[in-house]
Amino acid sequence: MAVGNTTPRQRYREQVRGEIKQAALEQIRAGGIAALSLNAVAKQMGLTGPALYKYFKNRDDLLTELICDAYDGAAAAMRGTAARTVDASPREQLHALGTAYREWAVGAPHLYLLLAGTPSPSCEAPAETVDRARAVLGPLLPVLGRGQCPPGVGELREQMQQWLDETPAVADWVRGCAPDAGVDPAMALAGTVVAWARLHGIVSLEVQGQFSSMGHRAATLLDAEMQALADSMGLPGA
Structure with missing residues (x-):
């Protein structure tokens, strides 16, 4: 919501929520996800425990927002790179x-560990985290959809085609990210899954x-893995 359409109370609330999230991230940075404590965050900010719960229902609620923010950060990095290399x-x-x-x-x-680990056994990812995760992978789709099906990936491609056929939301996502008629949607998904795993x-x-x-x-190993994937899929380029 634009600042001009919000009240001072709403702006203050969002400011405090941002400060709570920043304090929580500092705890996680220092001691890992297990170190996150709402009481400790409240103490650091000079709040009481009950006061903090006016901004986040519980620890899992706060973790969920941090996870969403992390996905958004990763997606922004990928989108920015895709935009800079559009002619490559x-x-x-x-x-x-x-x-x-x-x-x-x-x-x-x-x-990264908020996305790759298990933040909390009781933390259930909301539906919007699926879209955020797809936003991270989206820039890979038009690239890998240009490749050929390498040996051993045929079955995976068939499974991706079935996923596309049975799940309209996935088909819409792939078409939105890779609208070019020259892109094979099933191969785009299969290649993206392989790239993501690597x-x-x-x-x-x-x-x-x-x-x-x-x-x-690690950067050398990553280059070697991406080169091997590009070779196996016959991706054009230098």
Whole structure:
């Protein structure tokens, strides 16, 4: 809602909500998701526990908003890169998008873990988080939809085609992200799933420090994985 259409009370409420979320993120940054405590946030802000609950119903409510914000941040990084590389080849775009996702995650590992981990056993993701997650993946669809079906991916492509046929919302999402007639929607989804799995695997290991005792750089491994995927799908480019 535009500032001009809000009351001072509403603006103050949004300001306090933003400060609560920032304090919560600092707790998560310092001690992980398990460290998040609404009472500690309230104390840090000079509020009482009951006062904080006027802004967020409970810990899971706050976590849900933080997760939504994290998805939005990752999606913005991917969209920005897609816009900057619109004239590049599909192969170059794939490398750029992979790098953008990794750099976002490494730059904000506490936010990445909100998406990749299990924030809370009782925290149920609302429906809008599905759209936000799709927004992160969306820029990959028009790139990978340009590829050919590589060996061993045929069955996955068939499953993606079935998903498209049975789920109009998914078909609409793919068409919205990859409207060009030259894009194969089922291949776009199959390639995106493969790329996502490779990206997630590398980034998760790096964020968790699993590469620290090994002799390679995570960025080099990611480049190799994206290159291998581009080769297998026959993506054009340098």
